[in-house]
Amino acid sequence: MNKNVFTKILSILIVLGMLFSIVPMTAQAENISPQTNDPNAPITLTGKVLDGGIQGGAKHGYPLMATLTFTSGATTVTAKSDPFSGDYSVQLDNNLTYDVTVETHIEGYKTTTAQLASGFTSPQNYNLYVNEALCSAPGYEGGGGGAPILFETFDTPNTPIGWTVQPYETNNFVWKFNDPFMRGNLTGGDGYFATSDSWVPDDDSINIDTGLRTPVLNFTGKEVVSLKFLSNFKQGGTVAATIRVSTDGGQTWQLAYNMPEDNDNQPQPMNLDLSEFLANQSAAVIEFLYTGRYGWYWQIDNVEIPDAACNRVNGGVAAGYVLDANNNNVKLLGAKVKTNAN
Numbered sequence: 434m435n436k437n438v439f440t441k442i443l444s445i446l447i448v449l450g451m452l453f454s455i456v457p458m459t460a461q462a463e464n465i466s467p468q469t470n471d472p473n474a475p476i477t478l479t480g481k482v483l484d485g486g487i488q489g490g491a492k493h494g495y496p497l498m499a500t501l502t503f504t505s506g507a508t509t510v511t512a513k514s515d516p517f518s519g520d521y522s523v524q525l526d527n528n529l530t531y532d533v534t535v536e537t538h539i540e541g542y543k544t545t546t547a548q549l550a551s552g553f554t555s556p557q558n559y560n561l562y563v564n565e566a567l568c569s570a571p572g573y574e575g576g577g578g579g580a581p582i583l584f585e586t587f588d589t590p591n592t593p594i595g596w597t598v599q600p601y602e603t604n605n606f607v608w609k610f611n612d613p614f615m616r617g618n619l620t621g622g623d624g625y626f627a628t629s630d631s632w633v634p635d636d637d638s639i640n641i642d643t644g645l646r647t648p649v650l651n652f653t654g655k656e657v658v659s660l661k662f663l664s665n666f667k668q669g670g671t672v673a674a675t676i677r678v679s680t681d682g683g684q685t686w687q688l689a690y691n692m693p694e695d696n697d698n699q700p701q702p703m704n705l706d707l708s709e710f711l712a713n714q715s716a717a718v719i720e721f722l723y724t725g726r727y728g729w730y731w732q733i734d735n736v737e738i739p740d741a742a743c744n745r746v747n748g749g750v751a752a753g754y755v756l757d758a759n760n761n762n763v764k765l766l767g768a769k770v771k772t773n774a775n
């Protein structure tokens with residue numbers, strides 16, 4: 434087929450597809466379940482969803498595309514905000530009180546929750562704040578070039594200085610650093626790594642219970658604490674891999690995170706926000722705890738606690754259209770736009 438003819442047919446197909454499938458980019462509301470309350474007294478609630486940046490700190494303040502969910506009893510109503518203006522519009526009954534959640538699929542933002550008490554008026558604006566510990570939202574960067582608080586690459590086949598291995602069972606199945614089963618580094622990291630391996634041939638009677646502890650860490654003055662590491666947790670048997678934290682130098686512990694299993698054997702880069710446990714704690718310890726019987730292994734490498742100051746930087750979230758190159762009046766849906774950042 435002649436290329437020009439093909440291009441024209443393709444354009445016509447796209448136009449026809451657009452005619453049947455296009456949805457307005459303006460805000461829309463959708464009733465998930467019918468409202469059962471006074472249908473004669475609804476109000477049109479409008480407002481904007483905006484970038485709130487670092488809560489109590491710097492922000493860009495630009496509009497954000499987000500999903501707003503209003504729940505009152507069994508009634509749930511949703512709306513989407515416009516990516517260009519942040520505007521949303523939704524029909525609600527202001528005799529009711531609604532729980533509101535506002536979330537965006539844009540990387541690095543926390544979900545905002547609020548309550549809309551009965552008698553509310555329009556407009557209502559909502560801010561979305563960046564997760565400071567992750568500091569991965571467009572337009573924000575963490576670290577500020579400062580050295581990480583902790584960075585461990587397990588480059589020797591021995592316990593790193595300041596770290597400790599806890600044998601909670603009286604057997605030799607504890608954290609090792611010399612790749613005892615010669616599996617190689619499956620974390621995505623290089624060289625040696627830390628591993629606890631429960632592969633015990635034909636013997637499911639051996640209980641494994643071992644912790645790998647960081648040095649005691651001082652987070653005084655740190656409002657946010659995040660833990661990054663490379664991981665490969667192949668789960669089997671009764672084995673569990675968890676992150677525990679202590680705020681008294683290792684005397685008492687609480688569970689912070691359960692590792693998801695990774696039986697596809699793919700490296701799992703982890704980035705956990707531990708601020709709720711460890712912010713401003715002066716005697717913090719983090720433990721990688723491996724327990725259970727007759728499973729596979731957990732490998733970790735490149736354990737990092739960045740100096741997580743999160744700052745506003747140039748750049749940020751952008752919105753625009755992708756147009757048909759043959760007809761600039763045609764906007765294309767579902768196109769993927771990539772930048773150097775994402």
Ligand SMILES: [Ca+2]
Pocket residue numbers: 586587588622623624625626734735
């Ligand atoms: Ca390594």
